Amino acid sequence: MNIGDVARQSGVPAKTIRYYEDIGLIRPNRSENGYRAFTENHVHKLAFLGRARALGFTIEDCRTLLSLYEDENHESMQVKAVAEDHLRQIEEKIAKLQSMRATLAELVEKCAGDHRPDCPIIEDLSPERLAK
Amino acid sequence: MNIGDVARQSGVPAKTIRYYEDIGLIRPNRSENGYRAFTENHVHKLAFLGRARALGFTIEDCRTLLSLYEDENHESMQVKAVAEDHLRQIEEKIAKLQSMRATLAELVEKCAGDHRPDCPIIEDLSPERLAK
DNA sequence: CATTGACCCTCCAGTAACTGGAAGCCTCAT
DNA sequence: ATGAGGCTTCCAGTTACTGGAGGGTCAATG
Numbered sequence: 001m002n003i004g005d006v007a008r009q010s011g012v013p014a015k016t017i018r019y020y021e022d023i024g025l026i027r028p029n030r031s032e033n034g035y036r037a038f039t040e041n042h043v044h045k046l047a048f049l050g051r052a053r054a055l056g057f058t059i060e061d062c063r064t065l066l067s068l069y070e071d072e073n074h075e076s077m078q079v080k081a082v083a084e085d086h087l088r089q090i091e092e093k094i095a096k097l098q099s100m101r102a103t104l105a106e107l108v109e110k111c112a113g114d115h116r117p118d119c120p121i122i123e124d125l126s127p128e129r130l131a132k
Numbered sequence: 133m134n135i136g137d138v139a140r141q142s143g144v145p146a147k148t149i150r151y152y153e154d155i156g157l158i159r160p161n162r163s164e165n166g167y168r169a170f171t172e173n174h175v176h177k178l179a180f181l182g183r184a185r186a187l188g189f190t191i192e193d194c195r196t197l198l199s200l201y202e203d204e205n206h207e208s209m210q211v212k213a214v215a216e217d218h219l220r221q222i223e224e225k226i227a228k229l230q231s232m233r234a235t236l237a238e239l240v241e242k243c244a245g246d247h248r249p250d251c252p253i254i255e256d257l258s259p260e261r262l263a264k
Numbered sequence: 265c266a267t268t269g270a271c272c273c274t275c276c277a278g279t280a281a282c283t284g285g286a287a288g289c290c291t292c293a294t
Numbered sequence: 295a296t297g298a299g300g301c302t303t304c305c306a307g308t309t310a311c312t313g314g315a316g317g318g319t320c321a322a323t324g
Contacts, residue, residue: 004299014301015283015284016282033290034302036302048258059281074251075246076250077247083239083253087236090233091233100187100222103187108212108219115209121208122206126201127180150273166274168272168273190309
């Protein structure tokens with residue numbers, strides 16, 4: 001199978017597939033003409049990667065998950081550990097963003113948004129406000 | 133004032149201050165010895181930048197906000213527009229992360245996390261599940 | 265007066281995960 | 295044989311810094 005077919009079937013862009021080969025996530029063979037030659041298994045792996053990436057796992061996480069996916073004797077606790085760790089990081093990010101949102105939403109609401117210069121947003125960012 | 137003092141006073145690391153000069157966010161003078169020479173105004177600007185970055189504004193947003201901050205005749209609607217846009221993007225990110233969290237939390241909960249290989253997380257990521 | 269330690273300087277490289285684009289084969293159909 | 299796609303490699307750019315090497319400067323001390 002050529003890269004285009006694999007891209008269509010897995011949902012992973014050809015460019016990204018080449019990149020994944022570069023960093024050693026997949027290792028397709030080569031045809032005589034120099035084209036990458038993929039198997040069904042590669043399609044599976046790439047779909048797996050696409051799904052994992054969509055869940056926000058890092059490439060390094062993906063590398064780990066992929067090796068567990070391929071390992072018949074993996075223990076579910078290994079997988080769970082990776083996922084739990086990732087979940088924690090997502091929750092941290094959410095918390096940080098929510099705090100930003102709260103501040104921003106408040107400032108935006110207080111700002112008249114008219115032709116005058118007075119603006120609580122700028123004031124909040126300004127250090128002079130501390131001196132007042 | 134030297135960069136170290138400014139870093140302490142503004143809370144922005146020296147390394148970052150140099151970077152901000154590189155990309156034209158601030159323009160300190162130079163002393164005869166080649167050291168950057170900062171004024172109080174630079175400290176204000178850097179503190180402003182630090183605050184804006186903490187709220188998640190991009191550097192380009194910061195550039196805009198800084199110029200509005202410096203412009204006596206700015207209109208609050210200009211500021212509000214930038215902030216609203218940013219707020220929208222934050223909300224999008226939150227939504228995306230929350231959706232990831234929901235999926236992940238469910239999978240993590242369902243995973244036994246023991247020595248057996250069976251794992252709903254891996255299964256969810258696997259494309260074979262589609263064939264079943 | 266020389267040295268030491270704390271500052272400061274300028275590059276250069278690396279981070280994460282791609283993405284776009286140029287230049288140039290390969291293949292198949294007309 | 296020619297033209298449209300598809301494939302190849304390699305280089306550069308994205309975001310916002312951060313770390314480090316190699317090397318001046320300054321103030322105080324022995």
